Amino acid sequence: MNHKDTKTQSILRLCVSSCRGDLVFQRRKNRNKTGDMKRYLIVGLVLLSQSLCAQSGLVNTKASPHAKLTSTGISDVQWTKGFWAERFAVCRDAMVPQLWQTYTSKDMCYSFQNFRVAAGMDTGKFRGPSFHDGDFYKTLEAVAAMYALTKDRKLETWMDEAIGVIAKAQKADGYIYTKNIIEQKKTGQEKMFDDKLSFEAYNFGHLMTAACVHYRATGKTTLLDVAKKAADFLIDFYNTANPEQARNAICPSHYMGLIELYRTTHEKKYLQLMNKLIDIRGTVEGTDDNSDRQPFRDMNKVAGHAVRANYLFAGVADVYAETGDESLKKTLDRLWDNVINTKMYITGGCGALYDGVSVDGTSYKPDTVQKVHQSYGRDYQLPNFSAHNETCANIGNVLWNWRMFLLTGETKYMDIVELALYNSVLSGVSMDGGKFFYTNPLAAAADYPYHLRWEGGRVPYISKSNCCPPNTVRTIAEVNNYMYSIGEKGLYINMYGGSTLHTELHDGSVIKLEQTTNYPWDGKIVITIKEATAKPVNIYLRIPDWSKGYSLKINHAYPKVRDRDGGFVIAGRKWNAGDKIELDLNMPVTLVESNPLVEETRNRVAIKRGPVVYCLESTDLPGKSVFDIVLPASVKLQPVSMKVADGNVMALTGEVRLLQRNDWKNTLYKELNTNTQPVAIKLIPYYAWANRGKTDMTVWLPVAR
Numbered sequence: 001m002n003h004k005d006t007k008t009q010s011i012l013r014l015c016v017s018s019c020r021g022d023l024v025f026q027r028r029k030n031r032n033k034t035g036d037m038k039r040y041l042i043v044g045l046v047l048l049s050q051s052l053c054a055q056s057g058l059v060n061t062k063a064s065p066h067a068k069l070t071s072t073g074i075s076d077v078q079w080t081k082g083f084w085a086e087r088f089a090v091c092r093d094a095m096v097p098q099l100w101q102t103y104t105s106k107d108m109c110y111s112f113q114n115f116r117v118a119a120g121m122d123t124g125k126f127r128g129p130s131f132h133d134g135d136f137y138k139t140l141e142a143v144a145a146m147y148a149l150t151k152d153r154k155l156e157t158w159m160d161e162a163i164g165v166i167a168k169a170q171k172a173d174g175y176i177y178t179k180n181i182i183e184q185k186k187t188g189q190e191k192m193f194d195d196k197l198s199f200e201a202y203n204f205g206h207l208m209t210a211a212c213v214h215y216r217a218t219g220k221t222t223l224l225d226v227a228k229k230a231a232d233f234l235i236d237f238y239n240t241a242n243p244e245q246a247r248n249a250i251c252p253s254h255y256m257g258l259i260e261l262y263r264t265t266h267e268k269k270y271l272q273l274m275n276k277l278i279d280i281r282g283t284v285e286g287t288d289d290n291s292d293r294q295p296f297r298d299m300n301k302v303a304g305h306a307v308r309a310n311y312l313f314a315g316v317a318d319v320y321a322e323t324g325d326e327s328l329k330k331t332l333d334r335l336w337d338n339v340i341n342t343k344m345y346i347t348g349g350c351g352a353l354y355d356g357v358s359v360d361g362t363s364y365k366p367d368t369v370q371k372v373h374q375s376y377g378r379d380y381q382l383p384n385f386s387a388h389n390e391t392c393a394n395i396g397n398v399l400w401n402w403r404m405f406l407l408t409g410e411t412k413y414m415d416i417v418e419l420a421l422y423n424s425v426l427s428g429v430s431m432d433g434g435k436f437f438y439t440n441p442l443a444a445a446a447d448y449p450y451h452l453r454w455e456g457g458r459v460p461y462i463s464k465s466n467c468c469p470p471n472t473v474r475t476i477a478e479v480n481n482y483m484y485s486i487g488e489k490g491l492y493i494n495m496y497g498g499s500t501l502h503t504e505l506h507d508g509s510v511i512k513l514e515q516t517t518n519y520p521w522d523g524k525i526v527i528t529i530k531e532a533t534a535k536p537v538n539i540y541l542r543i544p545d546w547s548k549g550y551s552l553k554i555n556h557a558y559p560k561v562r563d564r565d566g567g568f569v570i571a572g573r574k575w576n577a578g579d580k581i582e583l584d585l586n587m588p589v590t591l592v593e594s595n596p597l598v599e600e601t602r603n604r605v606a607i608k609r610g611p612v613v614y615c616l617e618s619t620d621l622p623g624k625s626v627f628d629i630v631l632p633a634s635v636k637l638q639p640v641s642m643k644v645a646d647g648n649v650m651a652l653t654g655e656v657r658l659l660q661r662n663d664w665k666n667t668l669y670k671e672l673n674t675n676t677q678p679v680a681i682k683l684i685p686y687y688a689w690a691n692r693g694k695t696d697m698t699v700w701l702p703v704a705r
Contacts, residue, residue, distance in 0.1 A: 208257030255315020310396025411567025
């Protein structure tokens with residue numbers, strides 16, 4: 001190598017600096033045809049660039065001054081065997097291919113076709129909902145996340161071809177919203193952000209997030225270039241927009257997108273825009289439905305659309321990580337207490353109401369009521385049959401709490417991430433990965449007297465609103481990013497699942513380990529160090545809030561002192577290859593009751609084992625009604641392995657009581673029925689219900705104390 005070759009040196013700087021966030025275009029072609037050596041060098045440098053880019057995680061807080069922890073690299077964690085390995089395999093083999101086929105179809109979903117029309121590559125009109133662009137960006141993100149772990153060249157080809165079309169559809173000023181671009185070509189009228197129900201900014205946000213994930217997975221800036229142009233357009237737009245135009249951002253995914261773009265590029269203009277957007281909220285007439293009836297810092301409770309609210313909170317948490325603005329953190333803490341302690345379902349689901357009213361009115365008309373939809377209810381308003389719990393809202397709960405965890409390192413946030421992932425997120429997709437829920441109720445009955453939107457079980461394509469499937473698939477493809485995190489004190493193991501980790505700590509030292517476990521069906525976890533560490537490293541193991549106790553061994557011996565740091569137990573030493581950490585979490589079956597102010601579940605219990613919430617489904621109680629079951633408070637439920645739709649689950653079996661002659665036809669009230677007989681039941685994980693046909697189901701069961 002000729003070290004005086006300044007062009008080669010500049011390419012090296014390009015590759016390295018781009019991964020540090022100082023992005024420039026690294027796809028310059030070397031036009032100096034002086035020999036194969038240089039061409040091979042460039043290929044090698046591109047591969048180096050891809051490797052360095054992969055060191056950034058899904059939410060890259062490594063340089064965030066007010067975040068205690070950061071994610072591991074996007075490719076650092078590989079699944080091996082067990083629960084998440086099985087779910088990932090279904091995602092790889094079924095969810096991602098089907099999702100791509102759906103979103104590139106000209107017959108079922110017109111999302112990508114809209115980009116082709118906007119790019120002038122085809123003719124036609126815009127079809128689909130206004131958030132269709134965002135759905136395709138989420139699909140791209142899912143493919144990029146899958147590529148990060150598999151390096152499947154087919155996925156890379158899919159992305160390259162799609163990104164080429166997206167880039168061609170983008171206008172010269174950076175604007176990219178296919179609905180308006182297609183209409184502008186027909187009418188000549190350039191209207192932008194003039195509809196308060198428009199999803200323009202939402203689409204921009206998912207573009208930015210997908211671009212950062214794509215860049216970290218591939219090392220390519222093709223989609224990032226599009227996202228930067230779009231973000232620069234937003235900066236120019238908001239510099240001249242009137243307040244009403246500026247508030248037209250009903251689902252603020254662009255908050256998360258802009259901050260991740262700032263973390264990727266280190267261009268402060270994106271952070272400055274985010275600060276401006278937060279300050280704008282609530283300065284003109286707003287609504288609870290959009291969580292902008294008042295300035296963000298003045299919010300005390302959540303009352304509106306659950307997806308919009310949770311995306312807002314996640315984005316604000318990102319801003320706090322960069323600015324340390326304590327007024328934002330205090331508001332986030334207030335709202336977290338309100339949601340988690342009065343509004344969240346036991347599954348981690350969010351959004352009690354299909355439709356309702358905000359009794360607080362609007363910012364300028366507090367004596368009126370206004371409709372809210374797909375929204376949080378009032379405190380303790382948690383119906384079961386009519387629970388909305390949109391899958392996207394539940395994913396928003398994960399996004400918000402993950403960021404709160406990275407900010408603080410407090411395990412209470414990770415408890416919510418785990419709860420939602422295992423229950424109200426996984427419930428959004430069938431066991432075979434081919435069908436999806438929009439809503440996630442906690443009870444279902446064939447004779448329920450009301451018809452609800454999106455009722456009737458999972459379907460391959462939710463024609464009224466298919467936003468949840470791509471959101472679900474990208475989330476499952478990215479679960480590996482939640483497993484571990486890194487802090488100044490060492491390595492944190494946040495969740496448990498069969499996996500390998502090969503990552504770099506903050507001091508530059510490398511750690512390689514393997515996790516072996518049948519979690520969440522078993523509390524036994526074994527961590528095997530695969531490569532000696534150069535110096536002592538603290539490994540923090542999360543003790544979940546549901547665990548009634550645990551034991552810890554290092555190399556088969558109990559340590560003399562078990563150090564704790566909040567909800568973590570610490571195993572620290574200079575590690576040698578072959579060293580083992582054995583954590584055994586006590587995982588009893590637990591009957592859980594709700595606050596008595598939750599009317600719908602008073603004198604009822606839900607059943608949990610570990611992080612998994614269980615339900616009773618009519619398939620497992622043939623000829624009887626799941627609503628006639630009464631649980632003795634002393635019931636003994638035993639775990640039993642079984643399959644649901646070819647998926648491995650742990651069921652719970654035991655003997656309970658069945659009400660006799662419990663006919664309620666044409667009856668509203670009657671004398672208490674105490675006539676019961678013993679019956680054997682089988683409970684399955686809530687996320688696995690509705691995989692065996694249309695059934696009755698309930699999470700909450702009456703209890704006899």
